[in-house]
Amino acid sequence: MAPPPVHEWTLLAAAKAVREKAISSRELTRALLDRIDRLNPKINAYVTVLPEAALADAAACDAELARDKVRGPLHGVPLGLKDIFCTRGIRTTCGSRILSAFKPPYDAAVTEKIRAAGAILLGKQNMDEFAMGSSTETSCFGPTLNPWATDRIPGGSSGGTAAAVAAALCFAGVGTDTGGSIRQPASLCGVVGMKPTYGRVSRYGMIAFASSLDQGGPIARTVPDAALILSLIAGLDRRDSTSVDAPVPDYLAAADRSVKGLRIGLPKEYLQARGLDPAVKKAVEAALAKLSALGAVAVEVSLPHTEYAVATYYIIAPAEASSNLARYDGVRYGYRADGATGLVAMMSRTRAEGFGPEVKRRIMIGTYARSAGYYEALYGKAQKVRTLLRRDFDAAFAKADVLLTPTSPTPAFRVGEKTDDPLTMYLSDIFTIPCNLAGIPGISVPCGMSPEGLPIGAQLLARHFGEETLFTAAAAIERELPLPRVAPLEG
Amino acid sequence: MAITRDEVSHVARLSRLALSPDEADRLREQLGNILGYIRQLDRLDTRDVVPTSHAVEMGTPFRDDVVRPFGDKEAILANAPDREGDFFRVPRIIED
Numbered sequence: 001m002a003p004p005p006v007h008e009w010t011l012l013a014a015a016k017a018v019r020e021k022a023i024s025s026r027e028l029t030r031a032l033l034d035r036i037d038r039l040n041p042k043i044n045a046y047v048t049v050l051p052e053a054a055l056a057d058a059a060a061c062d063a064e065l066a067r068d069k070v071r072g073p074l075h076g077v078p079l080g081l082k083d084i085f086c087t088r089g090i091r092t093t094c095g096s097r098i099l100s101a102f103k104p105p106y107d108a109a110v111t112e113k114i115r116a117a118g119a120i121l122l123g124k125q126n127m128d129e130f131a132m133g134s135s136t137e138t139s140c141f142g143p144t145l146n147p148w149a150t151d152r153i154p155g156g157s158s159g160g161t162a163a164a165v166a167a168a169l170c171f172a173g174v175g176t177d178t179g180g181s182i183r184q185p186a187s188l189c190g191v192v193g194m195k196p197t198y199g200r201v202s203r204y205g206m207i208a209f210a211s212s213l214d215q216g217g218p219i220a221r222t223v224p225d226a227a228l229i230l231s232l233i234a235g236l237d238r239r240d241s242t243s244v245d246a247p248v249p250d251y252l253a254a255a256d257r258s259v260k261g262l263r264i265g266l267p268k269e270y271l272q273a274r275g276l277d278p279a280v281k282k283a284v285e286a287a288l289a290k291l292s293a294l295g296a297v298a299v300e301v302s303l304p305h306t307e308y309a310v311a312t313y314y315i316i317a318p319a320e321a322s323s324n325l326a327r328y329d330g331v332r333y334g335y336r337a338d339g340a341t342g343l344v345a346m347m348s349r350t351r352a353e354g355f356g357p358e359v360k361r362r363i364m365i366g367t368y369a370r371s372a373g374y375y376e377a378l379y380g381k382a383q384k385v386r387t388l389l390r391r392d393f394d395a396a397f398a399k400a401d402v403l404l405t406p407t408s409p410t411p412a413f414r415v416g417e418k419t420d421d422p423l424t425m426y427l428s429d430i431f432t433i434p435c436n437l438a439g440i441p442g443i444s445v446p447c448g449m450s451p452e453g454l455p456i457g458a459q460l461l462a463r464h465f466g467e468e469t470l471f472t473a474a475a476a477i478e479r480e481l482p483l484p485r486v487a488p489l490e491g
Numbered sequence: 492m493a494i495t496r497d498e499v500s501h502v503a504r505l506s507r508l509a510l511s512p513d514e515a516d517r518l519r520e521q522l523g524n525i526l527g528y529i530r531q532l533d534r535l536d537t538r539d540v541v542p543t544s545h546a547v548e549m550g551t552p553f554r555d556d557v558v559r560p561f562g563d564k565e566a567i568l569a570n571a572p573d574r575e576g577d578f579f580r581v582p583r584i585i586e587d
Contacts, residue, residue, distance in 0.1 A: 089566070105566035198547045212546065241552050242545075311529045322506065329507070331579050336572035343584045348509040360508055364499075364518055365525060367506045381532050383542030388535065390543060423524055439546025464547055 006031045007168040008486050011077060011225035014171050018076040021065065025058040025076025029120050032078050036122065036169050039489055043145045043154075045164035047083055048091055049123040054078060057120045071118030073228065080170035082161045083124035084131060085110050085216070086205040090121075094207045095129040095139035095157075098328050098335045098354030108205025109237045110174050110216050117232045122170050126160030129356045130325065131181055131209045133157050134428050137419055138358040145415065146189060147487035148454055152412040155185030161219045162189040166455075166487045172220035172229055176206060178213045179313055180407075180432025183444035186219050187407035187457025190446050191485060192226045192474065193219045197464050198439035199244035201230075202237030210320035211242075213313075213436040221485040223445060223475040227251035230467065246465060254468035255475040260295035262473060264288065265400025269306040270431055277410040283448025283456040284406050290480035291404070291473065301396040301403065305388045309434040310426055312389065315369050315382035316437070321359075322366030328354065361422060390438045393463070402473050403461040405431050407444040411454035431459060441467045445474040446483045455483070492527040494519050 006028060009017070017023045033051050040046050061076035086092050086104035088111075093099045107115070115121070128138040136144040136159030144159045146152040147167040154163040158175030162185035165173055175182040177195035186193025194217045201216040208214060218229035231251045237243045266288070271281065292298055330336035330350030337349035355363070369378040396403060408428060418425040435442040440461055447458040458477060462469045499519045503510045510518065561567070564577070573580040 102570060103566075105561075105563055105570070199549065212544070238552075238554060242547075242549070244547065244549060305535075308532055308535065311532050314525060315529055315532075326507075330572055331581055332567075333570035334572070340582060343582050344507070345509070346582045348504075348507045351507050352509040352511075355508075357514075360510070360514070361518060361521060361525075363506050363508065364502055364522060368498075368502045368522065368526070371502065371505060378529065380542060381537060383544065384537035384540040385532055385535060386543040386546075387540050388537070390546065422521055423528055426525075437543075437546065 007035055009171070010222050011171040011220055012228060015074055015077050018065070019070065025061040025120065026055060028076065029054050029058040029078045032122060032170060039167055040169060042150060042489060043147050043163050043167060044142060045125055045144050045160045045167065045169055046080065046123045047093060047126045047141045047160065050090065050121060054120050054122050061118065061120065071116065073117055073232065074114065075118030077119055077171055078122045079114055079119040080122050080125050080161060080164050080173040081111065082127050082158050082173065082175045084127060084176050084207045085174065086207070087111050087121065087124065090124070092124065093140070095127045095141065096355065096359070097140045100140065100335065102333055104205070106205060109202035109239065110206065110233050113233045114174065125164055125173060128157035128159070129359050130207070130321070131157040131176055131178055132321070132358050132362055134180070134184060134425055135418065136160060137415065138356055140356060143415055146412045147489045148190060149412065151414055152454070153415055155188035155408070155412065157181040158219060159185045162186050162191055162193065165189070165191045165219050165221055166485070167489050168486045172218060172225050174216055174229065174233065175219050176214055176216045177436065178209050178317060179436050180429040182217050182219060183432050183442055183459055184408050184429060187444045188412040188455065190455025190483065190487065191219060191221050192223055192443065192445050193217070194226050194230060194443040194470065195435065195441060196230060196234060196467055197441045199242050200234050200467070202240040202243050204237055204239040208324040210317040211324060212320060213317060223471055223478045224252055224255045227255045227471045249468055251467060251471050254471040257472040258294070259291055259473055259476045262296040262402060263400045264291055264296050264298050265301035265396050265403040266298060267301050267303045267306070267396065267403055267405060269303050270405040273409060273430060275409050276406065279450040280406045280409065280411070280456050284404065284458050287447040287458045287477045287481060288404055291476060294476055294480070299400050301400055303392040303396060303434065305385065305392050306434060308385050309389055309437060310430055312382045312385045312437060313433045314365065314426055315378050316386065318362040318366030319369045319379050320366070322363045322370065325359070325363055386437050389434055393438045393440060397463045401462070402469050405459045405461065407431060407457040407459040411450040411452070411456055435461055440464055441470055443470045443474045445477050446485070447477055447481055449483065492523050492530060494523045494526065
């Protein structure tokens with residue numbers, strides 16, 4: 001069999017090939033830039049491409065390697081970033097008109113860390129505006145399309161990153177997840193996406209949506225690739241007051257461990273959920289059968305408050321968003337409306353013209369939920385139900401080491417299918433939202449294909465700081481259910 | 492759950508959003524639907540439940556209040572929609 005073309009290599013294989021001088025960073029970077037040139041117009045995964053900077057950086061990596069200097073484990077390997085991570089001097093838009101000309105004066109912690117590890121930044125990837133969406137259709141740059149079927153959405157909000165990874169327009173990327181925004185697009189694009197424990201990855205320089213839920217994490221084509229990236233971006237950062245001071249384990253080693261004796265919890269509320277596609281259910285059951293054959297033990301668990309998770313989320317996330325997005329006022333950076341005579345009129349018009357419909361909707365919900373007379377009944381109530389949801393997980397993790405669920409109730413839906421009905425769109429996140437509310441880690445790993453040839457993902461959840469268990473179980477599913485990871489976008 | 496026009500314009504004013512009449516109408520309907528869905532939480536008895544403000548148990552971290560110079564002032568000011576020297580320039584604050 002012919003070896004796979006360069007762009008289809010795993011991140012680990014590409015990093016090794018550069019380090020061993022089997023290929024130069026320039027060749028690798030050029031190969032991906034050529035692909036982006038050719039294929040990005042078909043799927044709109046990148047909103048900013050950095051050919052000159054990437055090639056210059058690749059040349060510097062090659063020169064350093066010639067003197068045996070290695071920056072880090074990703075020396076000379078091209079990656080992409082969701083356009084929510086600040087990149088110094090490089091436009092960072094968050095998919096919004098209001099930030100369409102914003103050039104951050106500093107790098108996000110994630111940006112610093114992937115650069116310090118030696119990665120080459122190919123560009124910035126499309127996303128739902130301010131990460132508010134499940135389809136990447138709310139971006140001011142237009143939707144990203146699913147590389148497996150370009151009449152379908154890639155999921156969201158990190159849809160640009162998931163689509164770019166699946167189309168082999170980068171070896172891996174980093175996205176963010178507030179209610180499923182890494183795991184759901186990873187599932188719909190047939191790649192691996194991991195949301196770490198809240199506080200595991202620094203939020204410094206990651207543009208805020210809902211601060212008590214937001215978390216950055218890897219999107220990659222294999223579980224070991226995702227594990228390597230998490231080991232590089234995790235860790236304490238004093239610039240983020242919720243960053244957790246806990247040692248970063250060797251996640252890559254966890255991907256090689258056995259699942260023998262691992263207790264796999266099946267939340268009955270998830271597998272009985274209305275709207276669960278039969279093909280998705282079947283694929284998740286196939287993943288369970290493989291884990292059981294390897295000696296894992298299935299146990300039924302109950303998460304009785306699951307049906308309240310979406311309602312809870314749609315108070316807490318908009319409430320926090322309406323506060324976070326108050327900073328976009330046309331004064332210090334970003335878009336400003338022309339011609340307004342007073343300060344308040346300028347701010348109100350700037351925000352009306354700069355934000356898209358979904359962002360305005362969420363600002364309105366959040367402001368309403370925090371306003372006098374509703375604060376206790378809505379926001380206070382949601383914070384209490386959040387406690388009930390956390391207790392559900394505590395009880396489940398007393399019986400199980402890891403929970404197995406579908407990531408998304410259906411495979412990728414069609415472009416435009418849910419844009420007119422915000423509530424239906426919100427309900428597509430039913431399986432991913434509880435994890436954010438509880439602050440626990442979750443991963444999505446491919447486990448099957450629908451009859452129409454669309455990828456299906458299984459979600460695994462673990463207790464706080466249980467990322468190693470997730471990598472162990474996800475890697476086992478990946479080995480036992482080998483599926484194509486690069487979408488056939490050519491031709 | 493029905494939301495009135497007045498409530499929509501009150502919340503829009505608090506949100507500093509100059510909505511068009513069309514937008515306000517659409518939002519009135521959509522917010523009504525979404526808030527109706529959200530009100531299902533009322534079915535749960537939460538009298539003795541402590542609210543979650545933090546999903547992961549941790550204390551409040553403290554640090555010394557020390558000024559650390561940023562350095563690249565121009566990179567910050569270059570993003571200003573309007574400036575005068577080292578100041579951000581805005582329309583008049585006290586209206587006639």
